[in-house]
Amino acid sequence: MWTAAMWGGISGSAVLLGALASMFLPIKKKMIGYIMAFGTGVLIGAASYELLGDSIADGGVTPTSIGFVAGAATFTLFDFFVAKHGASQRKRSGRTAAGGGLAIFIGTIMDAIPESIMLGASLIGHQSVSFLLVVAIFLSNIPEGLSSTAGMENSGYSRTKIFVLWLSVLLISTLASWAGYYFLGGASDAVMSGIAAFAGGGIIAMVASTMMPEAYEDSGPMTGLIASIGLLASLLLDHL
Numbered sequence: 001m002w003t004a005a006m007w008g009g010i011s012g013s014a015v016l017l018g019a020l021a022s023m024f025l026p027i028k029k030k031m032i033g034y035i036m037a038f039g040t041g042v043l044i045g046a047a048s049y050e051l052l053g054d055s056i057a058d059g060g061v062t063p064t065s066i067g068f069v070a071g072a073a074t075f076t077l078f079d080f081f082v083a084k085h086g087a088s089q090r091k092r093s094g095r096t097a098a099g100g101g102l103a104i105f106i107g108t109i110m111d112a113i114p115e116s117i118m119l120g121a122s123l124i125g126h127q128s129v130s131f132l133l134v135v136a137i138f139l140s141n142i143p144e145g146l147s148s149t150a151g152m153e154n155s156g157y158s159r160t161k162i163f164v165l166w167l168s169v170l171l172i173s174t175l176a177s178w179a180g181y182y183f184l185g186g187a188s189d190a191v192m193s194g195i196a197a198f199a200g201g202g203i204i205a206m207v208a209s210t211m212m213p214e215a216y217e218d219s220g221p222m223t224g225l226i227a228s229i230g231l232l233a234s235l236l237l238d239h240l
Helices: 002-024 029-059 061-087 101-121 131-154 159-183 189-219 222-238
Strands: none
Touching: 002 101, 002 131, 002 159, 029 061, 029 131, 029 189, 029 222, 061 101, 061 189, 101 131, 101 159, 101 189, 131 159, 131 222, 189 222
16 A cells, blocks of 8 residues: 555656756756657557556456546546646746646646556556556656746746645645555456546547647657657566
């Protein structure tokens, strides 16, 4: 149980690390794009191999399909809401968030909770965590911390307040991962399948609507190659 919390904290810490890097290190925009492109490929692999593949195997087509569409639709609705309130560019490097830091923070929480729940749930019945999910979540959170911190600073947030907000994201990720392990331990295969597919649908929708186009904007034609390498990396991690 506490192992699940630990891994949730590790994956969630990437947002805080990205924020600190944004505050104290001169990181080029193109490098952030490269990181995001690689994370895009890894996330697509994690959603496909780890979440959807296991969902089909454990629960069948129906709960997987329902969960996947529900996850993608839920992310899209919430993404539309937070975009209208200032967090449309929360994963963009060097961009100012139009509506303030709180909307960016809410958008980040929206991304982090389902990922962390499934990270904790991946420990159920296994001796070790899904390293593919840990790597995928970690890599996707780094550019989010980098770009969102710049937006918060441009919105007038102090570094202390920004640090506290991102620290709370780390704590929420830890708690969500613990909850995924603790509360889903007795769930049926169909329920687990639906939840895994829900997370997979949300991840794919997030990748397609935010990470992929924004990675291309920062890193250009290299995005496709780097994302492909990320997808290959996720395949290799899935077979370790």
